[in-house]
Amino acid sequence: MKVLVGSPGTIGGLLLRISQFLFAAASIVVMITSSGFSNYTAFCYLIASMGLQVLWSIGLACLDIYALRIKRDLHSPVLVSLFVVGDWVTAILSLAAACSSAGVVVLFTRDVDFCETASYLNCKGYEISIALAFITWLLIAKSSLVMFWLLASM
């Protein structure tokens, strides 16, 4: 069994989960504090998707801490299959949420200049939140690929 950077039950895996949790939580906080977000479905979906990501990452981080404390190996086929499904679902939902919100922000800023005319919209806040969601997606994509590689090489 190869041990890749980001494998479950390792320090690298734990750091990856904590990073996912922090970036997803930051994305939610920035979006919630940006005025006018609740009128748009894409931004609400971004918050829901990042919320799911926060729950999944904090759960896996706790499992990593438990495995590191009692030195338990988390590389069983059943556990890795479970991680693969969870990571892939959250990764696809995160990318979908980030892209749909990015589509709306590009429409507002470039296509219809809505950000300049509607001053109550905090477009800068939306952009920062979406950038954080994309970083979260990169981190969960790394986890997903490591898990899939582990499963395929079992």
Add this chain to the structure above:
Amino acid sequence: MKVLVGSPGTIGGLLLRISQFLFAAASIVVMITSSGFSNYTAFCYLIASMGLQVLWSIGLACLDIYALRIKRDLHSPVLVSLFVVGDWVTAILSLAAACSSAGVVVLFTRDVDFCETASYLNCKGYEISIALAFITWLLIAKSSLVMFWLLASM
């Protein structure tokens, strides 16, 4: 070496590539024939992304036909690595394009009722094109997973 459904150089792989080509081409045709699409960046990006998908899928389909005719095995590590990179790049771009366009269409139809007030927009056409793009993504995702599995199990 396992031979999975959708492997390169097999009948299954060829059918998968032809399906990707057909759905991506259909998505482009429906979007181009929908009036008003060119004013929105997300819809133009969808056409560019589906165009790249068409080129990639038709190229791989030709390679599959060549391999089937001369009975050549396409499972070398170098070739599979190339297929993995190409499939993953096109899969991520397809999902990003479909989601960003879907975000804009949801904004038009649900959030601001722009489809009812602006009668020159063919919102039904946009929706069909995006649905076809999502089907294309499902097909390219299947190819990507098969290629990644093949590479990981080499």
